[in-house]
Amino acid sequence: MLKTALHRLSHWERLNFLLTNRIPRRWATLLMGRFSRIQQPWIRRASIGIWQLFAGDLHLEQAQKTDFQSMHDCFIRALRPGARPVHNDAATLISPCDGVLGAMGRINQTEIFQAKGYPYDxxxxxxxxxxxxxxxDGSFVTLRITASMYHRFHAPDKCHLQQVRYISGDTWNVNPVALKRVEKLFCRNERAILELDLPPEEPDVRATHILLVPVAAILVASIRLHALEQPLNLLYKGTNRITCDTHYHRGEEMGYFEQGSTIIVITGPELELNPALEQGQTIRMGEPLLIR
Structure with a gap:
C-alpha cells in the first residue's frame, strides 16, 4: 500500500512539474497578472472560489476587509490588527512573512542548498x-509562501534599507517538486535583494547585516516594495541597483508579492537560526526566526 501511495505521489509530482513549468512561463505570468485584476463580479467570485478549492482555506476571517474588488485584491489582502502578534524579545529576529520552512542551516563558505543534493553559490x-x-559561513532559511497564505512581508527587526538590487530572470515554479528537479532554480528566477542594516543593541558593537531575497515565480512575478515607486516585475525597465533610505520598526510592513512565492533570509555568522524550528514547519510573521 505504501509503495502504491509513493508511486501515485511520484506520478502527481511529475504531472505537477509538467503543468507548471513546461508552458510559456513568461506569457502565462503576464496573462494571470491581467486576469487577476478583472473586477467583473461573477469572474471575481468564480476566480476566488476556484482558488480556494485548489489552494485550501484562505483564512479570510483574518483579513482587514472581506469585500474584494478582484482576485488580485484578495491575494494581496492586509490582515486585521493583532492577527500577527510580533514577538518582542530583543534577543531574536522575527520571521518577515508567513511561510513553510524549506532548506535551512549554516552556509558552507558561500554554498547553500535549495533542496537536498541541489547546492548553489x-x-x-x-x-x-x-x-x-x-x-x-553565516546562516540561511528558505520561507515558501504557499498560494493560500498571507503574502505581505515585514521588517524582522528595527532596520535601515539602503539599497535594493533587482535581478530579472525566469519564472520557474518554486514548489518542492521543481526544487528537486531544476538546478540553481533560485539563481534563475526573478528576484530582489534587500540589504538591511540592524543597529547594535549596545554602544561600541558593530551593526548586524541581513539580506532578504524575495524570489518571484510562475504566475507571481511581481514584487511591490513600499520604499519604491515602481513594482519590480517582468515589465520593469529601470536601474538594477536602487538606492533607498528607509527606516523600519520591528514588524513594520515592507511590501508584498502580487502573488505568492519565496523569501530567502541570509545572515552573517553572528546570528543563528532558532533551534526550535524544523524543515517543513509553518511559521507566521512575527514569530522568532533568528537568535542574536
Missing amino acids: LGELLGDTTLAERYR
Missing part, C-alpha cells in the same frame, strides 16, 4: 560575489 543568487563574502 550565494554569489550566483545575489549577482555579486563581494556581497556574498560578507555572509560567508
